[in-house]
Amino acid sequence: MHLAASGLHMMVEVRTLGWMKKNMDPFGKLIYAPETASGEAISKVESHTPKITAPDTVTAGKPFEVRITVGPHPNTVEHSIRRIEIYLYEESRPFNPVFLTAVNLVPVYCEPDIKLNLKLNKGGTIYTVEYCNLHGLWEGRKAIRVT
Ligand code: FE
Numbered sequence: 001m002h003l004a005a006s007g008l009h010m011m012v013e014v015r016t017l018g019w020m021k022k023n024m025d026p027f028g029k030l031i032y033a034p035e036t037a038s039g040e041a042i043s044k045v046e047s048h049t050p051k052i053t054a055p056d057t058v059t060a061g062k063p064f065e066v067r068i069t070v071g072p073h074p075n076t077v078e079h080s081i082r083r084i085e086i087y088l089y090e091e092s093r094p095f096n097p098v099f100l101t102a103v104n105l106v107p108v109y110c111e112p113d114i115k116l117n118l119k120l121n122k123g124g125t126i127y128t129v130e131y132c133n134l135h136g137l138w139e140g141r142k143a144i145r146v147t
Contacts, residue, residue: 030137031129031136032044032045032048032049032135032136032137033049033138033139034049041135044135047070047071047072047073048070048073048130048132048135048138049070049139049140050068050069050084050112050129050130050138050140051068051069051070052066052068052126052140053066053069054066054067054118054126054142054144055144056145057145057146057147058120058144058145058147059146060120060121060122060147061119061120061121063118064117064118064119065116065117065118066086066115066117066118067114067115068084068086068113068115068128069112069114070112070113071112073112073132075107075111076107076108077108079132079133079134080105080107080108080112080132080133081105081112081130081131082131082132082133083105083130083131084102084103084114084128084129084131085099085128085129086100086101086116086127086128087099087100087126087127087128087129088100088124088125088126089124089127090120090122090123090124091122091123091124092122096124097127100116100118101116112130120146121146123143123144123145124143124144125141125142125143125144126142126144127139127141128140128141
């Protein structure tokens, strides 16, 4: 009886480990990008990848505008872009990224179209991650040179 119970325990443990292997990917692997989307996600690339509009080159310390849009994408209570986060990978910084901002978007009222003014002293890459309540996290990126 004791052996049987212990065997069952081992079976449950092995199953749990198998589940964890399949479901414990590093968080970065859960973020879709055009280059890595596969299967059904390929049809969602166009409507979910955030587009970053910003100059390719900026002057150190001088503010410039960055616009981030997602879509065309539905904007209903059932299905919408709920959040946009923005990060900076800054050249020669020991640890990256720098968190810049996050905007929560209430469905129906808020469009996934945001603008912010940035001021950089070093070049780098702007990363943005948007969250769609049905289709998960999607990233966009843009390199910016500083002169
Ligand atoms: Fe969606």
